[in-house]
Amino acid sequence: MGRRKEIEVEIRVLILGGTAEARALAAALTERDIPVVSSLAGRVARPRLPVGEVRVGGFGGPEGLAAWLAEHRIRAVVDATHPFAERISASAVAATRSAGVPLLRLERPGWEASPGDDWHWTSSLTEAAELLPELGGRVFLTTGRQGLPTFAHLDDLWFLIRCVDPPEPPLPKHHELLLNRGPYEVDGEAGLLRTRRIEVLVTKDSGGSMTAAKLVAARRLGLPVVLVRRPAPAGAPRTVTTVPAVLAWLPRAA
The missing domain is CATH 3.40.50 (Rossmann fold)
Structure with missing residues (x-):
């Protein structure tokens, strides 16, 4: 148990956020004393802010994001942006690949029709x-x-x-x-x-x-x-649909 805690604290996580799932993940990581930065695109005037450190605005494309990851010693990136936020998701794939940082996509399931729809x-x-x-x-x-x-x-x-x-x-x-x-x-x-x-x-x-x-x-x-319909996936190595799945992935990403 002590070893698991030690591994988790060493991880500094960037959440590409703006969704309820991103806010829930930031809260869960903060509760576990895992350093986290939530990034918001800044397209909403009064966004719901997650707990923990928050940055607002773009990175300047994949190259800018890759440089930011290195400068801030990010060990893992979770793309929890809106399912239709195509540009930032594509940038995350390219930037993490360039920087050698593990990437996970957290995306809520799409809606399914019910009888009568x-x-x-x-x-x-x-x-x-x-x-x-x-x-x-x-x-x-x-x-x-x-x-x-x-x-x-x-x-x-x-x-x-x-x-x-x-x-x-x-x-x-x-x-x-x-x-x-x-x-x-x-x-x-x-x-x-x-x-x-x-x-x-x-x-x-x-x-x-x-x-x-x-x-x-x-x-x-x-x-x-x-x-x-949602756009085609941006190409993240793995996609999960729940915060617990992200928490299970993080120690392996270290």
């Missing part, structure tokens, strides 16, 4: 926008603020747009903006769908429980859901 899968926001006119004229759009220009040309549709921070134009011509963040409850989501007379929900396959209530609400009301 009317799901329409697409491979991109562009495909989702093309599909919408066939499914309904009043849209609940929860794909994040950065992809909103993809839907800006759909002048015949009305959008309820929900995101954390105010988006920049272009936006759909007919819309209502709702600034909010999860977790959400099913009854609240169902009430929102009813009062706004929503006919179709559009979202990304983010997975997890914080925003899954909208899917249950759509099922209850018999509404179609357009889901954007």
Whole structure:
């Protein structure tokens, strides 16, 4: 037991975060006195901060990240970013390979359809926008603020747009903006769908429980859901789905 504690304390971990899983991992490592730095991209104005040391902002690409890892004597990297954060995940793979630092991907499982769901899968926001006119004229759009220009040309549709921070134009011509963040409850989501007379929900396959209530609400009301598939994996050597799995991996990464 003493030897295990000694090994763990020697590890200095970088968490590429911004997710609930990343915050849970930072808390678990801090409880075990394992030095940890959580890195946030800085795209959200008021992010939920994890416990422990936090840095905000980019690294300057894979080369900058590799240099940062060496400078700060990082012994292990856990990529716990959002499933759609393609750029930083790709940078993590390249940087850790260059620096010779072990990398683990912590990613929540994607959503799975249940009986009664009317799901329409697409491979991109562009495909989702093309599909919408066939499914309904009043849209609940929860794909994040950065992809909103993809839907800006759909002048015949009305959008309820929900995101954390105010988006920049272009936006759909007919819309209502709702600034909010999860977790959400099913009854609240169902009430929102009813009062706004929503006919179709559009979202990304983010997975997890914080925003899954909208899917249950759509099922209850018999509404179609357009889901954007996750991008292809960035190429991390291994992916796990739970914090305990990360804790089991860390001593072997030393």
